[in-house]
Each structure stands twice: as C-alpha cells, then as structure tokens.
Amino acid sequence: MPKKNDFLVAAASIALACWVTSGFLVDPNGRASLVNSGDQALFEWLLSYGAYAVTHGADPLFTHLLNVPDGVNLAVNTSITVYSVVLSPLTMWLGAPVTFLIILTFNLAATAFAWYWLFNRFLGASPVAAALGGLFCGFAPAMISHANAHLNWTAQWLVPLIIAEVIQLYRGARWLSHGLILGALVAACFSIAAEALFFSALALAVFSIFWVLAKRPPIGNVLKGLAAAAAVAALFLAYPLWLHFAGPQRYHGTGFDPRVHNEDLAAYGVWPERSIAGWLNLNTDLAPNPTEENSFFGLPLLFLVIIAFVLLWKRTEVKGLALTAGLFIVLSLGPELKLFGKHTGIWMPEALLSKMPIFNAALPSRLALVVAPIFGLLLAWLFDSVSRKRLWIPAFALALIPLLPLPILTRDREPVPHFITSGHWQSYVTENGVIAPIPLPNDLVPDGQRWQAYAFAHQGHTFRIPSGFFLGPGGPDGTGRIGPTPRPTAELLESVAKTGVVPHLTFADRARAREDLAYWNVEIVLLADTVNGAHWDPNQPALLKATTDLLGPPTRVDDMWLWQITPS
Structure with a gap:
C-alpha cells in the first residue's frame, strides 16, 4: 500500500503545483510574474548563464559578462548553480523561461511530497495524516508567496531530505554512508538556497540541543556522520565559500532594512492574498x-x-x-x-543578531519559513490522534480550506527583439563586445538582461552588458546593494x-554620457x-528622445533603435 499512497500524494502534489503555476503554463515565453x-x-x-558556462568552460560562479567592467560574484547571489548546470541541456533546447517554469512547478510538488515522505x-x-501535513507544507502561504519567481525559496524539498539523514544518524544507521549523503545534500542546498540551508541548520541545532538534553541519546554516531558530511560539503x-567570504565583488549584510523586512506579529493570524480567503477579500496586506x-x-x-x-504536549518531541x-x-x-x-x-531579541556575520545577510521575516513545516507536522500528528472523532473534521476544514492556494498572477511580456534572436547584433559588436540596453x-x-540570457542559451557567442540585476558591494556601511553604484547616465x-x-x-550631460559609455567600453x-x-x-x-538628445540620431535596424559608439 505505501506505493499506492505515494502515487496518490505525488499526483495531488503535481496537480496542485500545476494549478499554482498555470498562469505561466499557457505561454512560458510570453508570460511573466505580475508582481515579481x-x-x-x-x-x-x-x-541561461549556467548553460553558457557549461558549453564554454566559463566559471559558473563569477562572470565579467554582466556589470562591465567589474563583473559579478554569483556565489553571493542566488546562483542556483546545481539547477543551471544540470538542466543546461533543457535550457539550450527549450529556453530559460521553460526551464524556469519546470523548476518552479517541480519545487512546489517535490516539497509537498518530500514533507509527506518524511512525516x-x-x-x-x-x-493520510502525512499527506495532509505534507501538502500543507508544500503549498503553505509562504510557498505560494515565494512562487512569485523565487526558485531558491521554493526549493524546500531538500530540507526534509537533510532532516531524514540526520534522523538516520540519531537512530544508529551507518554513519559513513548517511554522512556522505548528508554532505552532498548540504552542498546542493547551499548552491540553490544558502539562506534556507542556514535557517534549517539553526532549527535543527535548536531542536537537537533540546533533544539531547531531554533524552540523552548516544550521539557518537551523529558526530561521526556530521564530520563525514562536513568533509564532503567542504x-x-x-x-x-572562498568566493562568498573572500572573493572579488563580495559584500557583507544585505543592505535591506531589517525593520522593513521583519514579520508583523499580526501577520501570523491573517490570511494570504493568493488563497481562497484572499479571493473572498479576507486577506490583510x-x-x-x-x-x-x-x-x-x-x-x-x-x-x-x-x-x-x-493535546500532544506529553511527547518530548512536541x-x-x-x-x-x-x-x-x-x-x-x-x-x-x-x-x-x-x-x-x-x-526584540533579533536586534542582538542583526549585526553578526551571516545573520546580517538574512532577512528576519524569512525566519518564519521554519514555522510552517513544524505546523504541518503538528497537524499530521493531531489528525492521527483525533481521526476517529468526526467532530474534528470541521475544525480542520475551517483551518485549511481558506488557505487553499490560487494561481500566482501573471502578465504578458514582450518577446526578445528579433534583432537579438536572429543574431543580427553580431554584425555590430566584436566578440564579447559591450551592448548598452536602454535603460540600463x-x-x-x-529587458537587457533577458536579451543576454537568450544569447547565452541559443547562440554561439554572447555580448557583455553594463549594470544588471544582481547583488554586489556598494551599500551603506559596506553592505550589499542591488546592482552597481549607478553612474550619471x-x-x-x-x-x-x-x-x-x-x-x-x-x-555637460552629453560629455558625461560619453564618459560613461567609454567606462563601459560600449x-x-x-x-x-x-x-x-x-x-x-x-x-x-521619452527614452528615445532623451537618448537621441544625448547621442544624436539613431539608426533603425530591424526592430530596434541603434546608436553606434565611436571610441574616443
């Protein structure tokens, strides 16, 4: 029967995941997240860059193709390297938007199934109880919220796998094999969602310390397994890790205000936007x-x-x-x-941690993500303890039905211009030359980063661009910021x-524009x-008029306006 149950839960997980991402499914290349x-x-x-790195032997964690001339340290960004490298054939075949959609849908379904499997x-x-808890975890309000384009935070299927290996070590299973598996999972999780790995490690540490003090289990096997895991992960x-903490273009902290990105206490008791309750306008912003x-x-x-x-308080684990x-x-x-x-x-106590290394790179609000799986497990255990009492069915229905997810909102987006997709741009730019999309x-x-992504995935060589969407140095007090410190143009x-x-x-404006273009080698x-x-x-x-005033009349080439820049 376990195989039948597993199949049913997997089917339900996939169906719900496809429902949530259905706005993209109608046209992956022509749809974008409405809010993100x-x-x-x-x-x-x-x-796309992962596919380019695989096919060109480029460094997957540092590039000078973005943010000319300084480059970008992808190790301090959400580089999802495992996904980008493993799925590079798919990206080159069908394009990054399709790969994005497949990963997002997989993340939601796999997270729900993985928590079910663990429970x-x-x-x-x-x-049945595990399915209830697992589906809640996989489609909890936070998961639906982060499904608005976050391939890192929705990849929480790795967390139950990590927990399972730790449990195996506590139960005395073969420490070496499980330690090696744990190390590989930790490395994969760091690659996809380092912040989630940090939170999971903290939560496991807190629970483990309590468990060891309360139950005093033998931990020799655990320590040997953790040592093996540390060796593999290292x-x-x-x-x-060297790039993250000592490499070029690194930074500390995030540059985001923790007083803005903290959880409102009342938010724990209100309903989310993309839910049945939200559809009924019962949500609170x-x-x-x-x-x-x-x-x-x-x-x-x-x-x-x-x-x-x-009701379950007598259990030590509770x-x-x-x-x-x-x-x-x-x-x-x-x-x-x-x-x-x-x-x-x-x-609040988080003030003591907000200046500490690593902690200062985490947004406080996201610590709440640890809470949903704990609630999911409690719901599963409670369901088992009261399943023979039908009076509890309305209580579960009242708690869970308002949280049923709705599809995330999407909108149309313009296709990549034919000037780029046809490769016509190659007639105007030297190999690895710099194109400045307007606006930067x-x-x-x-948009300009989407054009470059297309060239990465589908064409033999690419171009470089100034600026870009990434995290790098330049924030207040040495913290990070989004993109480089902007130049005047x-x-x-x-x-x-x-x-x-x-x-x-x-x-003077025109002179500064020429200086900026020369700095970027456009x-x-x-x-x-x-x-x-x-x-x-x-x-x-307005952009066409302003750029013409700065650089002179453009040339119409294919479906774009083009200004050729003569080196000064």
Missing part, C-alpha cells in the same frame, strides 16, 4: 511585498496548532518543536516589534523611463520599441 518579473528575469538569466517514513504519521563548497507573506496562517489554523500542542517554533517566531519579528503595520518601539538593466527594468535614463520627463540636456546602444518594467511601465518615447 524582475526576479523572474534574474533566475532566467542565471539558468510518514520517519516521524510516525499515517499516510570538498564541493571550498571554491564557492501586512507583508513588505507580495513575495514575502512568510507566515499568514490565519487565526483558525493558529488555534488548531495551539490545540495540537496542548516540546522541542514548540521551543523551535517559538524561537523562530520571535526572531522573525526583527529588531523592533511591528503590529498591524506600525512600529511599536518595543525592542536592473531589477526594475530587466544610468540614473538619468532610468528617471526618464519612470517619469516620462526629458530634462533639458546640456553639453560599442552599440540599443532601444526596443517596447520596454518592460517590473513595477511600472517605462516611457519608451
């Missing part, structure tokens, strides 16, 4: 942005989980789970308590794109007929 197309463009670029095989839940991660609804469980579920803790969940809930609230969108001035690509206007053109206002341009400047924005619609006519 910038991150989608970044992950598609990373997938059923290792944590004593019946198949072998795979030596270069990535308490997240810093639509991709960060990291708790949003709703009061009925919170009450049900509290009841589960009370006490450990309560400690772990409580700690992460408190830390997710950031350095200052926020309630219903207002800062209260009340100091970043998280708000990512980049700032000018982004302002024109956003406002539609073309200022009076002087000789050979041609390109402007498409339509410019996509991640959060607002760029004004293409």
Whole structure:
C-alpha cells in the first residue's frame, strides 16, 4: 500500500503545483510574474548563464559578462548553480523561461511530497495524516508567496531530505554512508538556497540541543556522520565559500532594512492574498511585498496548532518543536516589534543578531519559513490522534480550506527583439563586445538582461552588458546593494523611463554620457520599441528622445533603435 499512497500524494502534489503555476503554463515565453518579473528575469538569466558556462568552460560562479567592467560574484547571489548546470541541456533546447517554469512547478510538488515522505517514513504519521501535513507544507502561504519567481525559496524539498539523514544518524544507521549523503545534500542546498540551508541548520541545532538534553541519546554516531558530511560539503563548497567570504565583488549584510523586512506579529493570524480567503477579500496586506507573506496562517489554523500542542504536549518531541517554533517566531519579528503595520518601539531579541556575520545577510521575516513545516507536522500528528472523532473534521476544514492556494498572477511580456534572436547584433559588436540596453538593466527594468540570457542559451557567442540585476558591494556601511553604484547616465535614463520627463540636456550631460559609455567600453546602444518594467511601465518615447538628445540620431535596424559608439 505505501506505493499506492505515494502515487496518490505525488499526483495531488503535481496537480496542485500545476494549478499554482498555470498562469505561466499557457505561454512560458510570453508570460511573466505580475508582481515579481524582475526576479523572474534574474533566475532566467542565471539558468541561461549556467548553460553558457557549461558549453564554454566559463566559471559558473563569477562572470565579467554582466556589470562591465567589474563583473559579478554569483556565489553571493542566488546562483542556483546545481539547477543551471544540470538542466543546461533543457535550457539550450527549450529556453530559460521553460526551464524556469519546470523548476518552479517541480519545487512546489517535490516539497509537498518530500514533507509527506518524511512525516510518514520517519516521524510516525499515517499516510493520510502525512499527506495532509505534507501538502500543507508544500503549498503553505509562504510557498505560494515565494512562487512569485523565487526558485531558491521554493526549493524546500531538500530540507526534509537533510532532516531524514540526520534522523538516520540519531537512530544508529551507518554513519559513513548517511554522512556522505548528508554532505552532498548540504552542498546542493547551499548552491540553490544558502539562506534556507542556514535557517534549517539553526532549527535543527535548536531542536537537537533540546533533544539531547531531554533524552540523552548516544550521539557518537551523529558526530561521526556530521564530520563525514562536513568533509564532503567542504570538498564541493571550498571554491564557492572562498568566493562568498573572500572573493572579488563580495559584500557583507544585505543592505535591506531589517525593520522593513521583519514579520508583523499580526501577520501570523491573517490570511494570504493568493488563497481562497484572499479571493473572498479576507486577506490583510501586512507583508513588505507580495513575495514575502512568510507566515499568514490565519487565526483558525493558529488555534488548531495551539490545540495540537496542548493535546500532544506529553511527547518530548512536541516540546522541542514548540521551543523551535517559538524561537523562530520571535526572531522573525526583527529588531523592533511591528503590529498591524506600525512600529511599536518595543525592542526584540533579533536586534542582538542583526549585526553578526551571516545573520546580517538574512532577512528576519524569512525566519518564519521554519514555522510552517513544524505546523504541518503538528497537524499530521493531531489528525492521527483525533481521526476517529468526526467532530474534528470541521475544525480542520475551517483551518485549511481558506488557505487553499490560487494561481500566482501573471502578465504578458514582450518577446526578445528579433534583432537579438536572429543574431543580427553580431554584425555590430566584436566578440564579447559591450551592448548598452536602454535603460540600463536592473531589477526594475530587466529587458537587457533577458536579451543576454537568450544569447547565452541559443547562440554561439554572447555580448557583455553594463549594470544588471544582481547583488554586489556598494551599500551603506559596506553592505550589499542591488546592482552597481549607478553612474550619471544610468540614473538619468532610468528617471526618464519612470517619469516620462526629458530634462533639458546640456553639453555637460552629453560629455558625461560619453564618459560613461567609454567606462563601459560600449560599442552599440540599443532601444526596443517596447520596454518592460517590473513595477511600472517605462516611457519608451521619452527614452528615445532623451537618448537621441544625448547621442544624436539613431539608426533603425530591424526592430530596434541603434546608436553606434565611436571610441574616443
């Protein structure tokens, strides 16, 4: 029967995942996330660059093709190297948007199934209860929120696999084989979602310390297995870790304000936007942005989980789970308590951690992601303990039905211009020459990075671009920032794109533009007929006028406006 149960849960997981990503399924190349197309463009670029690195023998973790002339340290970005390398044939065959969609759908389905598998095989839940808990974990509000283009945070299927190996070590299984598997899983998780690995390690450490103090189990096998895992992980991660902590273009912290990206205490009791409750307008907007609804469980579920803790409290592991969940809930609230969108001035313990290395690179709100699997396990155990009492069915229905997910919202996006897809650009640029898309690509206007991603995946050679969407140095107090510190011309053109206002341009503006183009070693400047924005619609006519005022009349080539830059 386990095989039949596994098949049914896998089918349900895949069906729900396809439902959530259905907005992309209709046309992967022509659809983009409505609320997070910038991150989608970044992950598609990373997938395409991985294919380029495989076929050209390039460094998969550092590139000078983006952010000319300084380059980008991908080890300090969400480089998803395992995905980009392993799936490079698929990317070269069908394109990065299709690979992106397959990974996103797989992440959701695999996460749900992996938690079901862990709950059923290792944590004593019946198949039905484990399915209930696993499906909740895989499609929890935070997972649906991060499904708005986050291929890293939705890849939580690795976490239950890591936990299973640790459990095997505690149970006295062969420490060497399980240690080696654990090390490989840790390396893979670091490659795909380093922040999630850090949170998982913290949660496992908190629970393990409690468990060892409470039960005093023999831990020699665990320590030997962890040592083997550390050796394997170090072998795979030596270069990535060096780049991360000592390589060029590194940074510390994130540059994001932890008082903004902390969880609102009230958010634990309200419903998320993309859910049945949200569809009924019962949701509350308490997240810093639509991709960060990291708790949003709703009061009925919170009450049900509290009841589960009370009824199951005699079990030692439940006490450990309560400690772990409580700690992460408190830390997710950031350095200052926020309630219903207002800062209260009340100091919170996370303030002690926010300046520490590694901790300062984590957004406090995301610590709430640890809580959902704990709640999922409690729901599974509670279901098993009360399954013969039909009076509990309405309680589970009231808690879970409002959280049923809706498809993530998508919108149309312009195709990559024919000038790029046809390879016509190669007639105007030397090998690895620099093209400056207008406006300069970043998280708000990512088109130029999408053009480069197409060339990575489908053409024999590529071009370099200034700027780009990535994390690098240049933030306050040595922290990171999105993209490079902008040069005057980049700032000018982004302002024109956003406002539609073309200022009076002087000789000094034109001189600075020439200086910036020389700094980037630009050979041609390109402007498409339509410019996509991640959060607002760029004004293409204003961009055409401003660029013409700066550089002179353009040439119409294929479906683009082109300015050739003569070296000074």
